[in-house]
Amino acid sequence: MAPLFFKALLEKLNRGFWPYIIILSHTILGTSLVYSTPRSNVAFLVLITSLFSLYYFKTDSRFKIIAGAILALVVIPIVGVRNIFYLEVIFQISVFAALALGLNIVVGFAGLLDLGYVAFYAVGAYLWAFFGSQQYYVLSFAPGTQPSNLPFLLPGDAFYLFIFFAIIVAALTGILLGMPVLRLRGDYLAIVTLGFGEVIRVLANNLDKPLNFTNGPQGITPIQRPSMPQAVADWFNDLFGGIIGHTASIADLYNVMFYLFALLVIIVIIFVTRRLDDSKIGRAWTAVREDETAAIAMGVPLVKMKLAAFAVGASFAGAMGVLLAASRTFISPESFSFMQSIGVLSMVILGGSGSIPGVILGAATVTILNLQILQGFSLYLSELRQSDAIIPIINFAWRDLSTQLDPAKYQRLLFGLILILMMIFRPAGLIPAKRRKRKLASDTATAEK
């Protein structure tokens, strides 16, 4: 009875002027909560979920766009500079959302399981890390032995250029890898991409000799950022300084800037994805995904289409890699492990492969689970450990709890559970892709005939 009641309630609320009121009150509630209690996780969740009420409730599309823009471009930077941790979480969500949207093209649209997606991300990141740091002059030094006064090879503003280079290089890498292996059937392809991901990681780890390209396991640092004129900082502080409560430093503004870049990439990906999905290529991908044999019979150039999906997905990961290298100013092979690939995959699967809002929801959920809920739980446990509390019935003192039990380190458990449960109970994801709905609708239409 209860689910029916909620459904009826939601339908009632989704009519007339109700959605506007709900969205506005949700957003204002979230903003004011975060603003007044900058340390609360609950307040942050209220603010973030307002994005989804914005997505869910039916309103005028102009209202949606304006509300979304205000939320993303004004509210979040202000709130984020007030408490820099929020900005970090939101930046991570945007980075992973962009990665997941890129992987979504490969997995969701073309149906190719890519287990080494992070490799392309690494290609982009190492590309800028090499050219945007002193690494070029470190080539002949073993890691740790270089003099400290080396110049930078390129100015920091070359960053913008390298976003485009990274797109090209990552796409080329994708094509080079894809050419031999895309003839394979799906499950072999999964293993080969996994292997490729590991190859890239091992190369990053070991290419510190004979020539020191990657600085080995220590990673490359410092990596340059694009320049930020003082005028921008002054302008930002003049405009928002009063609301934020303190003057934003250049470091804060860099965080805002990279968040905005990530947002821009997401918007570009969404745009490209939607255009592609409605195009000839998108229809060919769907055909390949649903039935390869039938697609070939219909004259779809199979390998070419798969290569296109691979290259497009890879290029976005490459761009995000450059962004990551610049925003962190440090990269090491550890950031590009197999676990990261599976993390991105679990975002796609959780949200719904092939569905853009689903994938963003998946990325947000997994990142928040990872960064806030698991870590909050870890903190809570370590507080318990320091207290004198005892679990009553089994008479177990919290302080005896093993320090190995640190939920923040159990991401694999999280990813594994997401993958298994989603596959068994809801393979289409939380927000299933529209195309599936369309297919079902046509099914019922033919049934009625």
Next chain:
Amino acid sequence: MNRFFLSINVRELVRPLGQLTLFSLGSAAALSIIVLIMALVLDQTIIGETLTEKLNVSLYTYTLINLPQVVLDGLTIGFVYAAIALGYTMVYGVLEFINFAHSEIFAVGAFVGVEILIALDQTGMLRNASLGMAYVFLIFAILAGMAAAGALAVTVERVAYRPLRGAPRLVPLISAIGVSFLLQDVIRLVEGLTTGDFNRIFPTFGNFDQRIIFGKLALGSTNLTLGVSIKSLIVIISAVLMLVGLNYLVNATRIGKAIRAVAQDRPTASLMGINVNRIISITFLVGGLLGGAAGVLYALKFTRIDPFVGFFPGLKAFAAAVLGGIGNLTGALLGGIVLGMLETFAGSYMGVFTMGAAGSEYKDIFAFSILIFVLIFRPQGLMGENVGQKA
């Protein structure tokens, strides 16, 4: 009693032994010839000169003298890969599905075996054990690891794969990846909570760490001891026993016939009165048993294990299964041995041949490169027939 012996199919016992010997000798000989030729060619170049300067020995002699040890090491790891690869290949043969979680089933086997031995070690029984008892304990640990891994494999199939049978191909694969990740952290969690440390060390007992010395060879200004450690011998012998046993099970028993029937054509097998679900469970059980035993043997050979210990051996064993022709048991043996050999040869000689620019640290990606090449040029593997994708 007599009738029991008469009913044993001797041919199926001897045949795999012959195959194993042939594969081992063949791959050892082929690879030895390749490295020796490379050594001869490179001897006159700067590479040979550098080595002569450093060790006072020509590259050719260096290669030749190291060969027996490399072959033995390659054989040991090759048999471990073969035992794991059989688990992949059996499941693939029956279900056309890559059991990604097999590497964690291997890890669970290793952990159960090592934990039992550590527990025995703490009671002092291992240290005071006679040589005979030491072997009894080891066999007990292997059996326990097998039992745990077998039970886990069946459970995983029941919980995470069976509900997905009939779904699109990628669905059970994604579920299997999930199981693999879940199990890694469950091992870590259990070990972390009970022992506080998830890196476990295989306890020292018995005579497993001793080496049988064949003699010494002069290598320039130093001496190279030629020998084989007892644990390597144990690994090889147990692996051979298991492989022969599995071959017998599949090729000479009723259950084996049922497994082959299900692999060939599931609906028809079902019509012939074979309980398909039971056979699939048995397949997972057998794969799990082999994986668990391989896990304990791996721990015996490499001493230190952690919850992620299964990942690389699992992937390499998969590469081995593909190399041999996935779904083909003999192919898995061949693939495992060849891959183990190739990897050890690469690990031992690449550093010398490239003057230290690329050494054994690239060993792990060697398997993947082979996998990619096999898939490009001979996707059906060395021994597989060319079968299209089943609908």
